[in-house]
Amino acid sequence: MNAQESIINSVDLDKKTVWFTGLCREKGLKVTPQRIAIYRELVKTNEHPSAEMLCEKVRQVFPSISLDTVNRTLLTLNEIGAAFIVEGSGDAKRFDGGLDEHQHFKCVECKRVIDFSHEPFNNIEVPQEMEEMFVVLRKSVYLEGICDLCR
Amino acid sequence: MNAQESIINSVDLDKKTVWFTGLCREKGLKVTPQRIAIYRELVKTNEHPSAEMLCEKVRQVFPSISLDTVNRTLLTLNEIGAAFIVEGSGDAKRFDGGLDEHQHFKCVECKRVIDFSHEPFNNIEVPQEMEEMFVVLRKSVYLEGICDLCR
DNA sequence: TTGACAAATAAGAGTTACTCCTAAATAGTA
DNA sequence: TACTATTTAGGAGTAACTCTTATTTGTCAA
Numbered sequence: 376m377n378a379q380e381s382i383i384n385s386v387d388l389d390k391k392t393v394w395f396t397g398l399c400r401e402k403g404l405k406v407t408p409q410r411i412a413i414y415r416e417l418v419k420t421n422e423h424p425s426a427e428m429l430c431e432k433v434r435q436v437f438p439s440i441s442l443d444t445v446n447r448t449l450l451t452l453n454e455i456g457a458a459f460i461v462e463g464s465g466d467a468k469r470f471d472g473g474l475d476e477h478q479h480f481k482c483v484e485c486k487r488v489i490d491f492s493h494e495p496f497n498n499i500e501v502p503q504e505m506e507e508m509f510v511v512l513r514k515s516v517y518l519e520g521i522c523d524l525c526r
Numbered sequence: 527m528n529a530q531e532s533i534i535n536s537v538d539l540d541k542k543t544v545w546f547t548g549l550c551r552e553k554g555l556k557v558t559p560q561r562i563a564i565y566r567e568l569v570k571t572n573e574h575p576s577a578e579m580l581c582e583k584v585r586q587v588f589p590s591i592s593l594d595t596v597n598r599t600l601l602t603l604n605e606i607g608a609a610f611i612v613e614g615s616g617d618a619k620r621f622d623g624g625l626d627e628h629q630h631f632k633c634v635e636c637k638r639v640i641d642f643s644h645e646p647f648n649n650i651e652v653p654q655e656m657e658e659m660f661v662v663l664r665k666s667v668y669l670e671g672i673c674d675l676c677r
Numbered sequence: 678t679t680g681a682c683a684a685a686t687a688a689g690a691g692t693t694a695c696t697c698c699t700a701a702a703t704a705g706t707a
Numbered sequence: 708t709a710c711t712a713t714t715t716a717g718g719a720g721t722a723a724c725t726c727t728t729a730t731t732t733g734t735c736a737a
Contacts, residue, residue, distance in 0.1 A: 405704050405713055426695080441716045446695065448714095454634050462613040462668050466724085467694065480660060483605045493653045499667060502644045509631060512671040516650060517613055520663040556684060556733050577724080592687045597724065599685095617695085618723065 383419055391418050395457055402455050412436055413448045417458055418472035423488055425467040461488055462517040478515055482522035489522065534570055542569050546608055553606050563587050564599045568609055569623035574639060576618040607663040612639055629666060633673035640673065 383391075395414050396406045404410075416432045417424065424432075430445040449470050452458035461469040463481050469488060476497040480489045496516040505511060534542075546565050547557045555561075567583045568575065575583075581596040600621050603609035612620040613630060620639065627648040631640045647667040656662060 400705095407704070407714065409715070439716070441718095442694090443696075443717080444715055459670065463611060480656065480662075482660075483663065491653075491656065493656075496650070499647070499650075501669065502642075505631065505642065505644075505669065508674045509633075509669075510672040510677055511631075511669055512634065514667065514669050516665065517668050518652065518656065518660075518662055518665050519610065521661040523659045526661055554684095558685065558733070560686070590687070592689095593723090594688080594725075595686055 388415060388418065391415075398455060398457055404451065404455070409433075409437060409440055409444055410448055410451075412440075413445055414452065414457065414472075417449075417452070417470055420472075421490065423461050423469040423471055425469055427467065429470070456512045459513055462515060463519065473513075478517065480518040480520065480522070482525055483519055484521055484525040487522055487524075539566060539569065542566075549606060549608055555602065555606070560584075560588060560591055560595055561599055561602075563591075564596055565603065565608060565623075568600075568603070568621055571623075572641070574612050574620040574622055576620055578618065580621070610664055613666065613668045624664075629668065631669040631671065631673075633676055634670055635672055635676040638673055638675075 392411060392415060396411070399406050399410065412433050413429060416429050426442060426446045426449055429449070430440065430442050433440050433445065449458065449460075449468075452470075453460055458470055458472050461471050461479060463479075475492075477490045477492045478496050480491060481487070482489070493516075499514060499516065501511050501514055543562060543566060547562070550557050550561065563584050564580060567580050577593060577597045577600055580600070581591065581593050584591050584596065600609065600611075600619075603621075604611055609621055609623050612622050613632075626643075628641045628643045629647050631642060632638070633640070644667075650665060650667065652662050652665055
């Protein structure tokens with residue numbers, strides 16, 4: 376087992392999968408093997424994969440899956456709150472399965488996205504009037520600047 | 527004068543321009559009329575224009591400016607901290623001249639970006655260890671969810 | 678001032694990352 | 708097991724950059 380890829384154990388992965396299939400049914404979405412495969416690959420990694428990267432992974436299981444399906448599915452995951460698009464994504468969108476609360480720092484020069492976790496940022500309070508008007512699916516603190524390697 | 531466009535008065539606009547030319551020189555960038563025109567158009571509006579939208583505006587002054595120049599310039603502004611790309615930008619990047627501190631809420635369904643200002647979010651503290659490793663150019667709180675019109 | 682030169686621009690071709698379309702397949706339901 | 712609305716695969720199409728090249732222009736030094 377590759378340490379970089381296996382940041383989630385198979386028990387937790389199965390739990391996530393059960394939760395995900397439940398969420399799909401709740402939202403009236405069909406539980407297709409492709410959808411599950413894409414979700415599982417996304418949740419397995421913490422390297423903010425692009426649709427292209429995920430497509431390659433999933434093709435090891437579903438050789439005939441199309442990039443369009445991966446793209447469509449990832450947007451769907453974003454809409455139902457099962458994943459999200461990393462803030463400030465530039466050229467190719469980067470996706471995140473949201474394993475645990477964390478924030479992102481993006482280098483404006485090398486475009487690297489660096490995860491970090493800062494407890495106070497995990498607990499920011501959404502203003503009352505926002506909660507009343509909107510359904511807030513996610514909140515995050517996003518930093519940008521120049522990273523240690525670039526400066 | 528159109529109220530929608532003139533959210534900044536000409537004195538403040540000139541102040542911003544002086545600051546901007548200074549920043550360019552400091553960063554070793556040439557102060558070209560195109561660069562200034564693009565910056566001024568961006569700062570004049572609060573509607574998160576795309577490169578395309580800004581290009582049209584600037585063409586009223588520089589009929590021959592190319593879209594490529596506008597794109598390149600906007601990315602440069604982002605790198606030196608004179609402007610930024612709105613988080614979660616989808617298809618076409620949206621830019622913000624950062625007139626005053628504010629946050630963004632994005633609807634995952636209609637893709638609308640809604641500005642809001644919440645005082646505690648303007649004053650979040652960047653962790654010490656981040657400040658030491660990186661140059662933090664900007665920090666923001668970003669919310670996503672479903673807006674009042676879509677839910 | 679005036680050259681010299683590195684940086685910036687315009688124009689257009691090229692590329693990337695989606696996004697749409699259609700026919701075929703399939704999950705959910707009766 | 709049959710039906711129907713979703714979903715998928717494959718391929719064509721499109722939008723938004725991004726690169727290349729020739730030309731122009733700030734900036735700096737003499």
